[in-house]
Amino acid sequence: MGETRTGSGRPTTIVDIARAAGVSKSTVSLVLKGSSLVKPETKARVEDVIERFGYVYNRGAANLRTATSSFVGMVISDLTNPFFCELAVGIEEGLYQRGFVPILANTNEDTERQAQVLRSMREHGVGGIIMSPARGTDAWMLASLYSRTMPMVITMRQIIGSPLPYVGPDNQAGARKAVEHLIGLGHRRIGFLGGYATMTTQQERISGWRDAILGAGLPFDDTLVFESMPTRDGGRQAVEASLAHPARPTAVMCYNDIVAMGATRALAMRGLRAGKDMAVVGFDDIDEAEHNAPPLTTVSAETRLMGARCAESLLGLIQGSDPQEMGFTGPTRLVVRESCGAPVSIRQKELA
């Protein structure tokens, strides 16, 4: 590579190029940014030298002068979770497409680490931050972390009371759609499994569940909410609690796919079959949902798209758009598979 060209081990700079091409560094700078001011033959000469020297542009130095940055902080609450992983992939793609580069941090649901990481990102000069807040982040905490000069979008977990733009799926509409589907299949007692009322996501999904039940004129029974950790084991516990209920539900809507997978597994262990003995639907449509036994009926949150949308919103913010306009609650899509017990004819109809 060009590092050897200069003689010393020092990497090639714009000045080296200028000297070798017999022009000033200003001209090289102009060529680098494809300015039309420079004469084509000069441009060709400079580009030739750049190529020969294997020159590498130093974006950091440039950014120092222009006080801009092509870095964006991507703060994820739990990368181990396939759902957030998918989100991260979407964000990453969206950023690269727009010439930005993500700095990754996984907070692991730890608010202390989240605070550290946010500070570190500021020091590293990110131009903005996309964050799925760690569980337990409230508006107050967020305010103390946030700097008015740092564009930031919040994703997947709404922080009530915060003015920051929020990008996420329409949890309520999604849950409603799913429960309406269950009602359409003839279910009258439909439970809700997993999550805790402290999570805004759960609140939203529960409210969609309630809307569907009330909207269909069915009796509403809030003892059919079985809270648990949003994990596989939580799903197991919740489904077992629901089976022990004196008037057990014939169908359950789960907080997310992980819970639904735990639930279907626990049913299978007891010799019950999801979709036959109890209808189960999930939320998120993670990759594994399709490969579950039985394949999960679930609500797609279009996670990838949502990630791309985060990137879009943040870059809007960076370019000075009104934060009010940059929020986005995305569409959801019911994906009918087997765990809800829909007959094949319905599954095909929904696909069409």
Add this chain to the structure above:
Amino acid sequence: MGETRTGSGRPTTIVDIARAAGVSKSTVSLVLKGSSLVKPETKARVEDVIERFGYVYNRGAANLRTATSSFVGMVISDLTNPFFCELAVGIEEGLYQRGFVPILANTNEDTERQAQVLRSMREHGVGGIIMSPARGTDAWMLASLYSRTMPMVITMRQIIGSPLPYVGPDNQAGARKAVEHLIGLGHRRIGFLGGYATMTTQQERISGWRDAILGAGLPFDDTLVFESMPTRDGGRQAVEASLAHPARPTAVMCYNDIVAMGATRALAMRGLRAGKDMAVVGFDDIDEAEHNAPPLTTVSAETRLMGARCAESLLGLIQGSDPQEMGFTGPTRLVVRESCGAPVSIRQKELA
């Protein structure tokens, strides 16, 4: 935050602090790096101003001067894959612990994108790169991407013929251990499912499989290798091919857990039970392995640790260690669950 202190919207700099504290910017710089040269009371005064102004250190500017970088490129071939996701988490943790910050790129197994991303990272001034190469990356391609001045470690997929340090699990020993376990359970015809001979990882795992068979004095039959894509569907195809074999194996070692999950699923669809009608073992011990039906017996690659080790090796390289010394092939651990059909007594023994 302090941005308002300066009057203008411009962020606070070391010079603002110096002026306000009545010292020179050199002194502030000294304080910032905790130098013992500065008198405690001066230090206190400066720190007070820093606090009041909410000053944020500009690492980019500092790095420009010192020609160092606290960024590290983390190039992952397929973040969607839970295995690589786990790896990424390990790397991220390791880097943060050592004061470095990862720039993420997901190449999605695309060598072209890989080339772009590597260039972009150089421009962004990363101090080094950790990369799990995209499928199809050979030593020649790598050489053209690599710059002698850029520390780089390769992980999870060995590139034969490349002098770059490689960090990854001992695939051969791991596979051997797993197959020896199957032999210990009484199996005599043991197949290998998934992957292609072009993948070095498959070569290594296959060679462990062969070693175990030959080592036990069993007849070796290479028609028992059933290649396929390393996906769930690949697993299904491979296991079906194995069932169609005139002398079908009674046990199979799979290329990885994903393949094993596809295989167990396909068996279940045919009314066969993994662990009973056919023993199945996987490789990697991804999170889902434990939750598979039946839970997978697999070889743990200690993925997190391996990620941390990547970080360690890279930082060694950055500090000038000999690349030869920075390679690492990590330990593996057999995790006995149910898919191999081991009786409970053995499962408990292995746990102890």
Add this chain to the structure above:
DNA sequence: CAAACGCATTGGACCGTTCCAAAAGTCCGC
């Protein structure tokens, strides 16, 4: 033929830090 213009190029200040040689201050003993 000088003024005016357009195009191509350039010098040097600037971004926010670090680093180093040198200056300033403090304390001591003689």
Add this chain to the structure above:
DNA sequence: GCGGACTTTTGGAACGGTCCAATGCGTTTG
């Protein structure tokens, strides 16, 4: 009350770019 040693502080160049006002230089134009 001055030289020397030590501690603390400082000015300014440097890092690798960008930006802008200024310059040089052909051409056209009044």
